[in-house]
Amino acid sequence: MPTYTTECLVLARRDLGENDRCITVLTREFGKRNFAIRGARRGTSKVSGATEPFTRLKVLAATGKSLDVITQCEITAVYSSLRSTVAGLAGACYLCEVVDALLHEHDEQSAAAVFNLICHALNLMQQPARWPDAVMNATLLRLMAELGYAPRLDTCCCCEEPLDAGPAGFSASNGGTVCRVCSSALKDAVSLSAETIALMDLLGNAGAKVLTEIKPLDRPAALATGVIQRYVQFHAGRIIKSSEFLHSIRAGGG
Numbered sequence: 001m002p003t004y005t006t007e008c009l010v011l012a013r014r015d016l017g018e019n020d021r022c023i024t025v026l027t028r029e030f031g032k033r034n035f036a037i038r039g040a041r042r043g044t045s046k047v048s049g050a051t052e053p054f055t056r057l058k059v060l061a062a063t064g065k066s067l068d069v070i071t072q073c074e075i076t077a078v079y080s081s082l083r084s085t086v087a088g089l090a091g092a093c094y095l096c097e098v099v100d101a102l103l104h105e106h107d108e109q110s111a112a113a114v115f116n117l118i119c120h121a122l123n124l125m126q127q128p129a130r131w132p133d134a135v136m137n138a139t140l141l142r143l144m145a146e147l148g149y150a151p152r153l154d155t156c157c158c159c160e161e162p163l164d165a166g167p168a169g170f171s172a173s174n175g176g177t178v179c180r181v182c183s184s185a186l187k188d189a190v191s192l193s194a195e196t197i198a199l200m201d202l203l204g205n206a207g208a209k210v211l212t213e214i215k216p217l218d219r220p221a222a223l224a225t226g227v228i229q230r231y232v233q234f235h236a237g238r239i240i241k242s243s244e245f246l247h248s249i250r251a252g253g254g
């Protein structure tokens with residue numbers, strides 16, 4: 001059986017047969033892939049830990065008929081600080097589920113960029129931040145841009161006119177901001193202050209230092225988070241199950 005090596009990040013896992021597991025991973029070279037890990041559900045298996053979501057691995061895989069099989073693997077990062085708090089765990093799981101939902105298997109086009117983006121985000125999410133959602137929101141916006149869905153934030157998606165200094169609408173189905181006139185005719189448009197739009201623009205471009213130090217006012221912060229997550233969900237085309245968990249943690253002050 002031909003073999004190959006790759007670096008990957010575990011996005012999801014499910015049981016396979018009596019003793020095995022199937023993991024969905026994001027690889028640096030090949031984009032999203034599914035692998036079988038034989039014996040992963042036996043308590044004694046050395047590879048059991050390699051099936052946990054957001055674990056980073058180096059694997060040796062053998063090409064199989066339906067699923068490639070991991071024959072050897074080395075865990076290279078577990079992001080333990082994220083696993084030690086419920087908020088960290090919720091954020092990392094949400095990010096993995098979003099990537100799994102947005103990427104198609106074997107789509108290699110943005111593989112390396114998305115892999116680097118998500119691994120960088122997980123590293124950064126381990127650092128203390130004044131606004132816990134900053135890195136997550138910035139990563140979601142950059143992920144969308146990488147996949148060709150960057151939301152428009154400066155002109156109206158419907159009439160192409162520049163936005164004025166006041167509030168504007170945001171329509172996920174139209175791809176971003178819409179002026180007040182066009183907004184009134186759209187069912188999915190939500191109203192955003194100019195401050196919230198500026199915050200989203202900043203999140204899409206700011207470096208790591210700004211993302212850990214930024215502390216916006218509560219209302220624009222909450223609105224930006226809600227709009228970004230709804231935009232991601234619109235493109236994912238399915239409910240992101242861990243978003244409810246994430247919301248309950250944030251509502252509880254985590």
Ligand SMILES: [Zn+2]
Pocket residue numbers: 156157158159160161178179180181182183
């Ligand atoms: Zn317009």
